Amino acid sequence: MPKITVDGKVIEAKDRQMVLQACLDAGVALPQYCYHPGLSIPASCRICLVEVEGIPKLVPSCQTPVRDGMVVYSKSSKAIANQKAVMEYLLINHPLDCPVCDQAGECYLQDYSYEYGRSQSRFEEDKQKKPKKDVGENILLYNDRCIMCTRCVRFTREVSGTSELYVDGRGSKEEIDIFPGKPLNNKLASNVVDLCPVGALLDKDFLFKQRVWLLKQAPSISPVDAGGENIFLEYNEGIIYRIKPRYNAEVNTWWISDDTRYSYKAVHSENRLTKPMRTQYGTQVETDYAGAIEHADSALKELVKTNGAGSTYAMLSPMMANEEAYLLATYIRSIDPQAVLVLGPTPSSGADEVFKNPANGKVTFTIKAEKVPNAAGIRRVIEKLGGPKATFEDFTKAESAELKKLKGGWIVGGYLSAWLPTEVPALFKKGLRIVQDILPTSLSGSCDVLLPAAAWAEKDGSWENFAGKIQPFLAAVPPPDGARREGDVYYKLLGRTGMYNAEDVRGEMGEPFAQIPLPDLETLAPAPEFIEL
Amino acid sequence: MAWIAEDRRQEQVTKGEPLLTEEMKSHLREKYFPRYPTKRAVLLPALHHVQHEYGWIPTQALQEIAEFLELAPAEVLDTASFYEEYWLKPKGKYLVQVCRSLSCEICDSRKLTDHVMKKYGIDVGETSADGRLTLVELECLGACGTAPVAGINDTLHEELTVEKLQQIIDGLPEDPHDYKDPTINFAEANGH
Numbered sequence: 001m002p003k004i005t006v007d008g009k010v011i012e013a014k015d016r017q018m019v020l021q022a023c024l025d026a027g028v029a030l031p032q033y034c035y036h037p038g039l040s041i042p043a044s045c046r047i048c049l050v051e052v053e054g055i056p057k058l059v060p061s062c063q064t065p066v067r068d069g070m071v072v073y074s075k076s077s078k079a080i081a082n083q084k085a086v087m088e089y090l091l092i093n094h095p096l097d098c099p100v101c102d103q104a105g106e107c108y109l110q111d112y113s114y115e116y117g118r119s120q121s122r123f124e125e126d127k128q129k130k131p132k133k134d135v136g137e138n139i140l141l142y143n144d145r146c147i148m149c150t151r152c153v154r155f156t157r158e159v160s161g162t163s164e165l166y167v168d169g170r171g172s173k174e175e176i177d178i179f180p181g182k183p184l185n186n187k188l189a190s191n192v193v194d195l196c197p198v199g200a201l202l203d204k205d206f207l208f209k210q211r212v213w214l215l216k217q218a219p220s221i222s223p224v225d226a227g228g229e230n231i232f233l234e235y236n237e238g239i240i241y242r243i244k245p246r247y248n249a250e251v252n253t254w255w256i257s258d259d260t261r262y263s264y265k266a267v268h269s270e271n272r273l274t275k276p277m278r279t280q281y282g283t284q285v286e287t288d289y290a291g292a293i294e295h296a297d298s299a300l301k302e303l304v305k306t307n308g309a310g311s312t313y314a315m316l317s318p319m320m321a322n323e324e325a326y327l328l329a330t331y332i333r334s335i336d337p338q339a340v341l342v343l344g345p346t347p348s349s350g351a352d353e354v355f356k357n358p359a360n361g362k363v364t365f366t367i368k369a370e371k372v373p374n375a376a377g378i379r380r381v382i383e384k385l386g387g388p389k390a391t392f393e394d395f396t397k398a399e400s401a402e403l404k405k406l407k408g409g410w411i412v413g414g415y416l417s418a419w420l421p422t423e424v425p426a427l428f429k430k431g432l433r434i435v436q437d438i439l440p441t442s443l444s445g446s447c448d449v450l451l452p453a454a455a456w457a458e459k460d461g462s463w464e465n466f467a468g469k470i471q472p473f474l475a476a477v478p479p480p481d482g483a484r485r486e487g488d489v490y491y492k493l494l495g496r497t498g499m500y501n502a503e504d505v506r507g508e509m510g511e512p513f514a515q516i517p518l519p520d521l522e523t524l525a526p527a528p529e530f531i532e533l
Numbered sequence: 534m535a536w537i538a539e540d541r542r543q544e545q546v547t548k549g550e551p552l553l554t555e556e557m558k559s560h561l562r563e564k565y566f567p568r569y570p571t572k573r574a575v576l577l578p579a580l581h582h583v584q585h586e587y588g589w590i591p592t593q594a595l596q597e598i599a600e601f602l603e604l605a606p607a608e609v610l611d612t613a614s615f616y617e618e619y620w621l622k623p624k625g626k627y628l629v630q631v632c633r634s635l636s637c638e639i640c641d642s643r644k645l646t647d648h649v650m651k652k653y654g655i656d657v658g659e660t661s662a663d664g665r666l667t668l669v670e671l672e673c674l675g676a677c678g679t680a681p682v683a684g685i686n687d688t689l690h691e692e693l694t695v696e697k698l699q700q701i702i703d704g705l706p707e708d709p710h711d712y713k714d715p716t717i718n719f720a721e722a723n724g725h
Contacts, residue, residue: 132538140538163605168614179606180544180592 002068007075019061019072020048030074031083031112033197034149035062038254039158045149047086047112051076058082080116087117093128093172094198095144103199105212109147130175135165136184138204138258139193143175146200152176152192158357159255159364160188176200187353187367191255194244203242205262210241218476219246219519221463222260223319223416223456226370228465229256230519233264233457233476240264240457240476246519251469257367264457266416267477271439273452274482284450289484293492296410296434296449300335303408303432310338310402313395313409313427316382317344317419318372320412320486321461322470322513323505325381327490332410333387334494340388340406342395344413345421346375368466372415373456377464384509396425408432412486413441414453436486452483459485460502462516470516472502546592553597557582561601572602576612580619588709589620625660625667626709629702630684633670636677645681646670648695649702666702686712 002013006028013022021037023030033045041063049058053071058078073079090109098104130143153165153176164184168177178184184192193203215234220243222229230246243264245256276292277284287295304311314332316325332339353367382389390403398404408431413419420428420441427433433447438455458479462472479485487500506513561582565575579602583594590613599606613619631637631646646657649668653661660667676682679691683698686709690701706712 134538134540134542136542157608163607166607166611166614168610170615177607177610178541179595179610180541181546182606183542 002066002070004066004068004070004072006072013066017066019050019052019059019064019066019070021062022066023061023072023074028074030061031108031116032062033108033112033147034151036151036154036195036254039151039154039195042150042154045086045147047083047116049079049082049086050074051079083112083116084118087113088122090147091117091121092123093144094147095127097145100208101145101199102202102207102212103145103196107199108197128172133177135178136189138190138262139184140202140204140207141176142200142202144200145198146176147198148174148176149197150176151195151197152201155188155192155195156184156186158359159191159355160186161356161358161364162186163358164189165192187257187259188255188355188365190258190261191245194254206242210236215241216476217244218457218474220457220473220476221373221465221471222252222256222263223373224257224259224263224371225368226373226375226466227252227257227366227368228373228463228467228469228471229260230471231256231260235476238477240267251465251471252365255365257365259367263416266439267455267457269439272480272483273437273440273444273450274480275450276452276482277447277450279448284445284447289451289482292449292451293489296451297493299432299448300332300408300410300434304336307405307407309336310340310388310405311407312336312432313340313342313390313406315342315344315392315395315409315411316378317412317414318346318375318378319344319414319416319456320374320378321456321459321463321473321502322374322377322381323461323500323502323509324412324459324486324490325378326385326505326509327487327494327500328410328412329381329385331490331493333385338388339409340390340395340402341382341385342390342392343375343378343382345392345419347371347419370466373465374463376466376468377462377470380464381509392421392425395427396421396423398426406431408434408448410434411436411443411447412453413437413439413444414455414486415439416455436489438483451489452480453489454479454483454485458483459487459500461487462502462506462513470512472516472518474518546596548593551597552587552591552594553579553583553601557586558601573604575602576604576609580609580613584619588626589623592621595621623660623664625665627666627685627702627705627712629666629668630671630674631668632672632674632676632680632682632684634673634677636673636680637682640680642681642683644695645683645693645698648698652699665705688712 004011004013006023011022011026020030020035031047033047034042043060043063048061050061051073052059133141135141153167156165157163164178165176168175190203193201214236217232217234220231220233222231229252230248232244232246233240234242234244243261245254247254275286276289278287278292278295314328329341348369349371350369352369354363355365357364406427428443434449435444435447436451436453437444438453444450457476459475462470464470485500491500561575561579565578569575579598580590583590595609596606599609629649631642633642653666655661655668657668657670674682674684676691681693682691683693
């Protein structure tokens, strides 16, 4: 383990690590634009140059491997002079349009200008003006603001492997561009917006929607597939404005898919169910939430009384949190000890989408084929509780004696898009149907009791991804008026006091759920072990 | 320009007869593929080959080169746009390249440029109306001892005066492929 001294502080580095990585790992801040731990190192921005004892010229810290006993100065007069010069050069042609720039507030150029730059520009000539370009379905490019760090170009070449972006020209005429008619539309494309250290690459979806310093972050998990990508929901005053990736070395590293990024739209859909309903004389009528819950409870109890044990089922949706599935299953089994637990439909796109780096063939990102986040978790909950269970296919066919006995049950939806399969199970058309869902379906329009539920962004819980990793997520916004979190409904049904608390429920559920730590908000994305040269 | 964004997504590349013909492909395959470990490395010779054939490199040809060398079109354009010697816009049949480096500048190379500009009504970087000449200025051509110099396509002309340059321009053949340096054959030396 080589030891290096940075500005008088001794740091332990890993073998073959670069000076910049070692510093970042040890919490020593060095400025950086082009360097990104997930991409190759071009050492082109030159702001990270440091002075090293024994080397007459400044060296790029991102590209200089550590050596035992190395003495590094990042605040020597030479290093500071370089930082100032780089900032001045970058700002020569950079427009001063921070007030209308979406990146303002999370802009490296702003931060470093404050920290390392000058307060005034000495440049009196006209700034170069470069065009704005529409380069992809979700992405705008403001070439004026670009500082040519080429992070985005390297991303499309090394991570998505699609190479849509390129550098046009050279020198002061350099511009990022796409080949005419070949847009940046791959499934990982919007990651370039996160990568851009300045406001050059912009998300059309977020453009001019909100100033970033007003946004608050809630750690969450991607609801669109079984990969369990870690995300931040960024919200303000009860509205989610965007989703950003959250670093997790074991799951999604620095990236998320575009499906994940724009999944929040379903949360604020105009079609959200917000009116609890119950059937009276064959038609649905609006009711109050407490009444609907009571009605559901008494109807279920009545059903079991007349038809005996084993006449009810609960369809646990793979969109539910493990805690909610556990509570619902506990509730229905308290009424009917032989209730059948069914895992809801798990739509699949057929095959995983795998992204590779064409240079070395390494897999960089995988979008899972299973388009629900928690099928594995629900299976685990059903397994843990034991008793009668059925797959959705068997439930649809209803051939076994056990399933033929079913007279009614509790159906949870919660999917972000239409979920009822083309072949609707016979049990969804007759018998007692208590439905909890967020978006309207033919089932929600015909069921006996309708309880509008909460989307994943509106509640706490945990999901298990395809690899068996159970990850917690936290609520960002409250459910819309008239909808209630599933957990609260089950608490009421189970006669528990207080509000639904995911952590308490996890403790009650036992291993492996009890030991899941909440995401640590203080942990910044660390650099990987080392990047192979 | 203010808030108007160029729509780069919808731009269509006109598709016609293949510009990178089978003949050109087999030439590249036989001559250049054995020289390099990867197909990617043949990019520069391939661009040269197309430019030599057509005088410039049309966007369609860039796409065909990308397909041929198994690269992304954007990567081909990245390289092609980096080098100023690759023409991505049509140029005249003859490229008049006047040296503007120190020795030539001292020996009045500016007069040569001014003469061509005035005579053909073009600016530096522009093509004459008949499509015959394109004028550019460039840095040292490596013949400072015989300044001022200018290159016309692949041929170097030394110790120029305005009259001498005009004489050379007037004597250029109709088809640029017929135009050869009497002393060195650049085309053959470069492998074309």
